[in-house]
Amino acid sequence: MSLDEIRSRLRQFAAARDWEQFHTPKNLAMALSGEVGELTALFQWLTPEQSVVATHDPDRAAKIEDELADVLLYLVQLADVLGVDLLAAGEAKIARNETRFPVSPS
Amino acid sequence: MSLDEIRSRLRQFAAARDWEQFHTPKNLAMALSGEVGELTALFQWLTPEQSVVATHDPDRAAKIEDELADVLLYLVQLADVLGVDLLAAGEAKIARNETRFPVSPS
Amino acid sequence: MSLDEIRSRLRQFAAARDWEQFHTPKNLAMALSGEVGELTALFQWLTPEQSVVATHDPDRAAKIEDELADVLLYLVQLADVLGVDLLAAGEAKIARNETRFPVSPS
Amino acid sequence: MSLDEIRSRLRQFAAARDWEQFHTPKNLAMALSGEVGELTALFQWLTPEQSVVATHDPDRAAKIEDELADVLLYLVQLADVLGVDLLAAGEAKIARNETRFPVSPS
Numbered sequence: 004m005s006l007d008e009i010r011s012r013l014r015q016f017a018a019a020r021d022w023e024q025f026h027t028p029k030n031l032a033m034a035l036s037g038e039v040g041e042l043t044a045l046f047q048w049l050t051p052e053q054s055v056v057a058t059h060d061p062d063r064a065a066k067i068e069d070e071l072a073d074v075l076l077y078l079v080q081l082a083d084v085l086g087v088d089l090l091a092a093g094e095a096k097i098a099r100n101e102t103r104f105p106v107s108p109s
Numbered sequence: 110m111s112l113d114e115i116r117s118r119l120r121q122f123a124a125a126r127d128w129e130q131f132h133t134p135k136n137l138a139m140a141l142s143g144e145v146g147e148l149t150a151l152f153q154w155l156t157p158e159q160s161v162v163a164t165h166d167p168d169r170a171a172k173i174e175d176e177l178a179d180v181l182l183y184l185v186q187l188a189d190v191l192g193v194d195l196l197a198a199g200e201a202k203i204a205r206n207e208t209r210f211p212v213s214p215s
Numbered sequence: 216m217s218l219d220e221i222r223s224r225l226r227q228f229a230a231a232r233d234w235e236q237f238h239t240p241k242n243l244a245m246a247l248s249g250e251v252g253e254l255t256a257l258f259q260w261l262t263p264e265q266s267v268v269a270t271h272d273p274d275r276a277a278k279i280e281d282e283l284a285d286v287l288l289y290l291v292q293l294a295d296v297l298g299v300d301l302l303a304a305g306e307a308k309i310a311r312n313e314t315r316f317p318v319s320p321s
Numbered sequence: 322m323s324l325d326e327i328r329s330r331l332r333q334f335a336a337a338r339d340w341e342q343f344h345t346p347k348n349l350a351m352a353l354s355g356e357v358g359e360l361t362a363l364f365q366w367l368t369p370e371q372s373v374v375a376t377h378d379p380d381r382a383a384k385i386e387d388e389l390a391d392v393l394l395y396l397v398q399l400a401d402v403l404g405v406d407l408l409a410a411g412e413a414k415i416a417r418n419e420t421r422f423p424v425s426p427s
Binding site: 143149 | 348351352355356357358359361362366
Binding site for chain 2: 004005006009012013016019020027028029030032033035036039040042043045046049050051052054055057058067068069071072073074075076078079081082084085086087089090091092093094095096097100101104106107
């Protein structure tokens with residue numbers, strides 16, 4: 004499934020439940036923020052080293068995947084209601100970062 | 110550019126700058142959280158109605174696209190270092206949500 | 216109970232459980248971030264007008280108080296481990312804001 | 322300056338600028354979230370050990386104090402518009418945590 008297909012599926016999901024009325028950019032930004040908070044909480048007491056192997060524990064892996072998914076889904080919906088092409092925005096930002104942080108000559 | 114291509118480009122970007130050492134899941138979760146904070150701040154004083162047309166102002170639209178991109182790029186990197194397939198996780202979550210929130214019969 | 220007394224009580228709480236080892240500024244910043252995410256989530260689908268009367272519902276009021284408390288407690292602990300006087304920092308910031316945003320003459 | 326005095330000063334500050342109209346709980350929760358994002362960003366690339374001494378650098382210390390203050394000020398305003406006594410809520414939560422996480426007998 005591509006990001007475009009996820010966007011379409013989320014549109015249908017919201018339309019079928021008459022939830023589009025709740026999906027203003029303001030509300031979706033808050034929902035995104037809430038899900039990122041839940042994701043962050045999964046790593047808060049781990050050392051950086053423990054965080055690297057966090058998915059080795061199946062229960063924790065399932066929670067992490069679930070929260071990563073929630074973040075992705077709200078991000079896709081937020082970009083969609085704003086009319087922003089998320090992949091194009093991401094590509095443009097990578098290009099800006101490549102100029103902003105040049106590679107040191109070795 | 111697909112999400113897979115963005116992931117590859119971000120891997121190359123980090124490797125070329127020797128930044129992989131900083132990209133633990135713990136650090137990337139914090140970076141994601143910081144960017145979502147910046148994104149949220151763009152909508153904090155807008156009414157829901159104003160947020161719907163937020164991208165009509167070109168300056169604000171550029172800032173919003175920039176922050177959406179930052180969120181996407183850290184999300185992709187976080188999933189990558191954790192070995193999570195972001196699109197598969199998103200698809201699985203949509204499927205769970207479709208079961209969890211059945212459409213009311215009309 | 217004053218903010219100073221809350222800080223003392225939190226120090227005792229952590230010491231009695233040998234949790235001080237987890238209370239690095241980095242970890243506490245993440246914990247604070249997670250709690251703010253939970254607090255934000257309580258308001259995400261409310262209109263601004265509904266948010267004004269959110270505490271009229273006793274169940275929601277209890278959740279809001281609980282999350283506000285969590286945010287306060289992590290904020291106090293974070294300032295404490297960093298050696299920052301939270302009230303002095305707040306007072307200094309108000310003074311800066313009063314200069315930065317002068318009142319319009321009427 | 323006590324937390325009560327900070328609350329009074331913030332009320333006057335908002336009233337003098339006619340900003341009370343923007344201070345719905347929904348908006349203030351977003352503002353709080355944005356400030357916590359900025360605070361988190363100050364620690365994102367630090368190791369836990371580096372975060373412990375983060376305030377030893379005067380420039381970084383000033384930024385950290387500034388962000389801690391911003392978080393405190395929005396938290397106080399959010400509790401205020403909701404009619405929640407922040408210190409009482411914090412004290413009640415500590416009491417619940419003391420019951421929830423009993424100290425192990427040694």
